[in-house]
Amino acid sequence: FTCSVLCSRARLTGSRRYAFAIIVWVxxxxxxxxxxxxxxxxxxxxxxxxxxxxxxxxxxEPAQENVRDTCPIMAAFTVESPNVRYTDSFIExxxxxxxxxxxxxxxxxxxxxxxxxxxxxQTERRVPRxxxxxxxxxxxxxxxxxxxxxxxxxxxxxxxKDGVQKSNYxxxxxxxxxxxxxxxxxxxxxxxxxxxxxxxNPDDIVxxxxxxxxxxxxxxxERAKVLxxxxxxxxxxxxEHLKPRPSIYIPDFIAAxxxxxxxxxxxxxxxxxxxxxxxxxxxxxxxxxxDKVIVLWTANTERFCDVLTGLNDTATTLLHAIKNNAxxxxxxxxxxxxxxxxxxxxxxxxxxxxxxxxxxxMAQQHGVFIGGDDFKxxxxxxxxxxxxxxxxxxxxxxxxxxxxxxxxxDGKNLSAPxxxxxxxxxxxxxxxxxxxxxxxxxxxxxxxxxxxxxxxVPYVGDSKRAMDxxxxxxxxxxxxxxxxxxxxEDSLLASPxxxxxxxxTEMCQRIKFKVGDDTEYQTFHAVLSILSYLxxxxxxxxxxxxxxxxxxxxxCIENIFRACVGLSPINHMGIEHKLSxxxxxxxxxxxxxxxxxxxxxxxKVMSQDIPNGNPIVTNGHH
Numbered sequence: 312f313t314c315s316v317l318c319s320r321a322r323l324t325g326s327r328r329y330a331f332a333i334i335v336w337v338x339x340x341x342x343x344x345x346x347x348x349x350x351x352x353x354x355x356x357x358x359x360x361x362x363x364x365x366x367x368x369x370x371x372e373p374a375q376e377n378v379r380d381t382c383p384i385m386a387a388f389t390v391e392s393p394n395v396r397y398t399d400s401f402i403e404x405x406x407x408x409x410x411x412x413x414x415x416x417x418x419x420x421x422x423x424x425x426x427x428x429x430x431x432x433q434t435e436r437r438v439p440r441x442x443x444x445x446x447x448x449x450x451x452x453x454x455x456x457x458x459x460x461x462x463x464x465x466x467x468x469x470x471x472k473d474g475v476q477k478s479n480y481x482x483x484x485x486x487x488x489x490x491x492x493x494x495x496x497x498x499x500x501x502x503x504x505x506x507x508x509x510x511x512n513p514d515d516i517v518x519x520x521x522x523x524x525x526x527x528x529x530x531x532x533e534r535a536k537v538l539x540x541x542x543x544x545x546x547x548x549x550x551e552h553l554k555p556r557p558s559i560y561i562p563d564f565i566a567a568x569x570x571x572x573x574x575x576x577x578x579x580x581x582x583x584x585x586x587x588x589x590x591x592x593x594x595x596x597x598x599x600x601x602d603k604v605i606v607l608w609t610a611n612t613e614r615f616c617d618v619l620t621g622l623n624d625t626a627t628t629l630l631h632a633i634k635n636n637a638x639x640x641x642x643x644x645x646x647x648x649x650x651x652x653x654x655x656x657x658x659x660x661x662x663x664x665x666x667x668x669x670x671x672x673m674a675q676q677h678g679v680f681i682g683g684d685d686f687k688x689x690x691x692x693x694x695x696x697x698x699x700x701x702x703x704x705x706x707x708x709x710x711x712x713x714x715x716x717x718x719x720x721d722g723k724n725l726s727a728p729x730x731x732x733x734x735x736x737x738x739x740x741x742x743x744x745x746x747x748x749x750x751x752x753x754x755x756x757x758x759x760x761x762x763x764x765x766x767x768v769p770y771v772g773d774s775k776r777a778m779d780x781x782x783x784x785x786x787x788x789x790x791x792x793x794x795x796x797x798x799x800e801d802s803l804l805a806s807p808x809x810x811x812x813x814x815x816t817e818m819c820q821r822i823k824f825k826v827g828d829d830t831e832y833q834t835f836h837a838v839l840s841i842l843s844y845l846x847x848x849x850x851x852x853x854x855x856x857x858x859x860x861x862x863x864x865x866x867c868i869e870n871i872f873r874a875c876v877g878l879s880p881i882n883h884m885g886i887e888h889k890l891s892x893x894x895x896x897x898x899x900x901x902x903x904x905x906x907x908x909x910x911x912x913x914x915k916v917m918s919q920d921i922p923n924g925n926p927i928v929t930n931g932h933h
Contacts, residue, residue, distance in 0.1 A: 387506035388492065388933035395877035402434045402508075404877035433832055434508060434875045435821035439602035441511050442595060443813050444655075446646050447610025448520030448555040451719050451773055452660075454531040456806040457518055458538055461549050464514045469541040476539070482807035484844070485510060485814050490869050491881050492933060500933060507872040510818050513810045519595045521588075522555035522610070525575035529553075535719070537773045537802045556591050559584050559642040564613040564663075566724045580636045581645060588649035603820070605813050606650040606657045608643050609686075609805070612721070613663035614729035616641045626676060629669030644670060651679045656816050658842070659683030659850075660809065666850060674837040680816055682839040685847040688804035689797060690715060690777035691741050692861060697793070698742045699860040701783055706791065707752040708759045710782040711742065716766040717775040717801060723767055741847060741859045775801040808845050815842060815868070822875060841868060 389397065394405040408428045413421050445453045461467075462478040469476055480486035489501040526534060529551035532543055560576040562569075577584045596604050616623075617639050623629045632640050633648065643665040650657040651673050659665045662685040674681045687695070690713055701708050716722070724730050742761065746753050777797040785791050819839060823832035835841065836852045843849035843857075844864035851857055858864055870880040887896050 387502055390876050390878060392877050398436075400436060402432075402436060402876055404432045404875060406430045406432055406874045406877060408874070429827055430874070431825040431832075432875045432877075433823045433825075436509050438509050438511055439817070440517070440600065441515070441813070441817055442517040442519065442599055442601040442604045444592065444595060444604060444606045445518065445520035445809075446558065446606065446608045446643070447522055448518070449522030449524045449526050449528065449531040450610060451535040451537055451721065451802040452609040452805045452809060453520060453522070453555075454528050454535050454550075455537050455802040456809050457528055457550065457553065458532055458542070458546050459806055459810075460513055460516060460518065461546055462542060465545075465549070467542065467545055469539055469545065471539050471541070476542075480513060480807055480810065482804060483513070483810050484865070484868075485811050486513060486807070493878075502933070504869070504872075505814075507869070508818060508875055511814050513814065516810075516813060517599050517601060518553075519599075520555055521558035521591070523558045523560045523569070523573040523576055524555070527551050527554045535773065535802065537800060557587075558610070559588075559645055561642050563638070564616070564641050565611045566730050568723055569611060569720075572720075581633045581640055582636070585633060585645050585649045585652075588646060589653050592649065592653045592655060603817060604653075604655045605816055606646060606655050607660060607809060607812060608646060608658065608665065608683075609660045609809060610643075611724045612661045612730045613641050613643055613665075615664050615732065616644070616667065618664070618667050623667040623669040626669050626673035629667065629673065641665065647681065648673065651677050651681070654679055656680040656682070656820070656839075658812050658816060660686045660805075660812070662848060671838065671853075678834065678837065680819065680835070680837060680839045681850070682812065682816060682842040683846055683848070683850050686805045686808045687741075687845055687847045688808055689775065689799050689801070690779065691847045693795065693797065694779065695741050695745075695859050695861040697781060697795075699745050699862065701781070702745045702749050702752065705752070707784040708742075708746075708781055709784055710760045710780070712760075712762045712764075712780045714764045714766075714778045715775060716768045716771065717773070718767065718769040718771040719773045719775075719801060721801065722765070722775075723769075740857075744857055744859050773801050773803075775799055812842060812845050815845075818872075822871075841871060844868060 390404075396403045406429070408430050410426045410428070412424045412426050414424075415421055445456070447453050448457070459478070459480070463480060465478075467478050485505045486503070488504050490504050490507060492500045492502050494500065522531075524531070527550065529543075529547045532538060532546065532550060538546075555575065557575045557577045560573045562573075577587050579587070592604055592606070595601070618624065619639070621628050622632050622637060622639060623644070629640070629644075629648065633645065641663065643659060643661070643663060644667060647657045647659070647665055647670050651670070654677065656679060657674075658681070660683065664684075666681060666683065670681070694711070694713070698708055698711070742759065746758050775798070777795075777799075779795045779797075781793040781795075783791045783793075816839060819835050819841060823834055825832050838850055838852045840849060840851040840855060843851070843859075844861065844867070849857055849859065849864075858867070866880070873880060887894070
């Protein structure tokens with residue numbers, strides 16, 4: 312019991328929790344005075360306690376014992392509802408999914424039918440031991456995200472001209488954003504997004520990966536020039552033993568100026584390269600005693616590859632093309648194929664067309680998640696907010712001009728025309744769904760003029776400059792122009808997105824559904840479109856709408872996770888505050904009577920599902 316309390320307060324999980332349990336047990340059985348001395352010495356100073364314990368463990372090293380932490384993490388809240396059940400293994404909820412079906416009649420009128428579907432959610436509570444393999448581990452993003460995890464895990468601080476800085480995960484929606492849980496007597500109650508469901512702690516993610524450059528991670532961090540010197544100095548000892556595995560290098564797919572970095576490559580045919588990647592994944596998983604591995608591409612942008620019948624249009628033809636060493640199969644596609652064959656989710660953080668039809672079919676056949684494309688971190692994220700705002704305000708953007716210059720290796724690679732074209736495509740389509748939503752402003756398929764320019768300026772390094780001009784038509788022939796200038800460290804925006812993609816993908820692997828009269832649970836579609844918030848060019852299942860509007864994407868994540876714990880979507884109606892006389896919004900069903908969502912007689916149950924609509928709070932637990 313003492314060990315459990317201490318580990319929870321010190322945020323220790325996995326093998327470190329077991330290591331501490333052994334320490335406590337040894338001291339308690341060998342010396343009657345040692346254990347109380349240790350506990351008393353660290354009372355109230357949990358960051359110091361945790362740091363000292365972590366300093367006795369090796370970071371990103373293979374696990375020494377076949378140990379699993381099977382205890383579910385304590386939830387930040389519990390839902391008291393007849394439609395929600397907590398077991399040691401699962402959170403189960405009965406949910407009413409409400410949609411609206413619209414059909415258009417011959418006379419132009421719309422027929423609107425509310426639709427309600429019963430869905431049973433089952434979410435596994437146990438948080439697995441997770442590893443991630445980064446393709447491009449030695450690049451700016453790979454070295455930065457590695458440094459960030461280590462700095463947070465060690466609780467490092469460092470000095471700059473602005474004072475002492477502390478490790479954090481700012482920019483991560485799972486770690487640094489909050490969501491509205493509900494309302495209480497003191498107003499709205501917010502909790503971290505990571506507390507909606509039992510998610511992996513980024514501190515516990517084990518990293519490995521591949522890179523065409525042989526520099527160790529400490530040298531790669533120094534080359535990237537992203538982090539402050541004092542922080543690099545402290546991290547060097549923890550990163551200099553981390554070295555990327557050899558990667559796949561095919562010069563035709565990336566810029567010629569990358570050749571000087573390519574001293575760490577896998578030789579052989581494309582089939583031999585796929586086999587080596589698969590061996591690397593198995594080796595990493597076994598040596599680190601991992602439950603799961605996720606593979607994420609954060610390497611150079613490739614040119615688009617041709618999609619041809621008989622080459623990569625089906626899973627069978629793609630595997631045949633790889634065996635025949637076909638020249639038009641890209642490195643990113645080879646990594647995707649290897650990952651899928653090993654049962655590992657694969658995320659594409661660059662804009663190239665990695666997911667050719669053959670990869671899509673293969674992922675569905677193997678039931679493996681894939682997601683992408685291209686991290687949405689800076690200029691495009693702002694664009695997906697601003698254009699959404701303008702169009703919804705009835706203002707008509709007619710010209711969008713976006714200019715960028717940067718000096719990191721990403722900018723160097725994008726200076727080649729074919730690689731820039733890949734990026735241009737992913738950045739240019741970001742406003743399409745917002746424009747198509749308003750046929751008052753945009754009739755006959757018209758779209759705004761949209762131009763994207765990227766230039767390589769070595770001196771500015773990772774400090775990317777982005778300038779945008781939005782010209783819009785307003786009332787009575789008037790015009791409005793908005794100009795935005797944005798300066799940011801490119802890799803410090805991308806790194807938290809990498810963590811979110813990993814954490815959300817893993818979380819989705821533990822969520823299952825039974826829809827309507829289904830008797831068996833199913834998973835999300837292999838194309839994991841819930842990741843759209845984090846991607847410039849969201850990959851969606853065939854026939855599904857592509858959503859780029861940022862707030863719609865974020866609401867999708869929040870509301871699906873709310874459904875997993877039996878909570879209705881946040882609608883911001885606030886009707887209880889808008890009535891002319893007070894009305895009670897207490898639940899209308901007893902807590903002992905489950906709601907039969909499959910019945911034609913729908914019981915009225917409020918989203919609060921707690922007496923008087925108020926949360927029960929005990930020691931910060933809702």
